[in-house]
């Protein structure tokens with residue numbers, strides 16, 4: 001194996017298969033149709049049966065995405081020492097990073113993260129007794145010159161689309177359309193650029209190890225190379241999500257699973273790497289304000305359907321996670337299922 005560091009190697013049971021099944025029947029939802037009731041029922045169906053879906057005619061200008069894609073390519077193409085000038089550190093979880101671990105195994109990728117709200121407030125530490133807050137700032141690279149503008153313009157579009165989706169999702173749960181909006185008022189949302197270099201051992205490593213996104217919704221753009229796999233609910237099989245030009249893939253995050261009291265389960269996913277081609281993807285994580293208490297909504301619980309999760313604070317939870325994916329730990333990092341009420 002020579003050149004590949006052991007820290008990247010997945011345990012046998014998590015290794016990807018190089019022959020894969022391409023997903024059949026992943027819901028593809030057209031957001032431009034005027035029959036809102038129909039869109040709402042399609043979203044409800046997709047969330048219940050898949051935990052993810054694709055949207056087309058979403059109103060995000062293709063030009064803005066292309067501008068960000070090319071800014072991303074130029075950024076990652078720079079020499080390492082340039083990228084390291086905007087490196088994430090223990091104090092600020094945003095910027096460039098090339099040693100992220102998912103479930104304590106190193107990912108075969110480089111990332112750039114930026115926060116969306118200006119300012120973004122987070123707790124200073126995961127310690128529940130520490131009331132100190134910090135204001136996060138973005139690290140912007142010197143090159144390419146339009147990098148910051150491309151990120152900011154695109155993030156605005158993502159925020160607009162996220163509110164539209166979360167409102168449709170609320171309606172699909174028979175809630176008021178704006179039921180979730182207050183949670184996202186001072187959101188901790190984040191835009192991420194993923195770069196997966198070609199890999200000599202794509203059967204032993206993953207670009208991103210299997211995981212669930214912890215927050216509200218994720219809006220993912222993947223380029224035409226492909227590599228995203230989702231674990232299918234019906235049979236637990238890993239299936240490949242074929243790239244659809246100009247479409248977005250929407251994942252339900254764990255917070256929605258908790259708010260909906262398990263009605264909409266977040267989907268497990270991972271990204272494979274390619275022996276010959278580099279791959280780029282752009283997730284936007286639509287995440288609650290740090291002060292949000294995440295717990296099953298009272299409208300969706302009853303005596304017959306009691307809350308399946310204990311309440312937790314989003315800010316403390318997310319800071320705990322950010323610290324644990326910063327380095328390899330000896331223990332499993334915090335996961336939403338740790339708040340599950342035992343039955």
Ligand SMILES: O=C(O)CCC(=O)C(=O)O
Nearest residue numbers: 194208222228271281283
């Ligand atoms: O690159 C992809 O297709 C998936 C990325 C992902 O799941 C993540 O960054 O959370």
Ligand SMILES: [Fe+2]
Nearest residue numbers: 211212213269
């Ligand atoms: Fe993800």
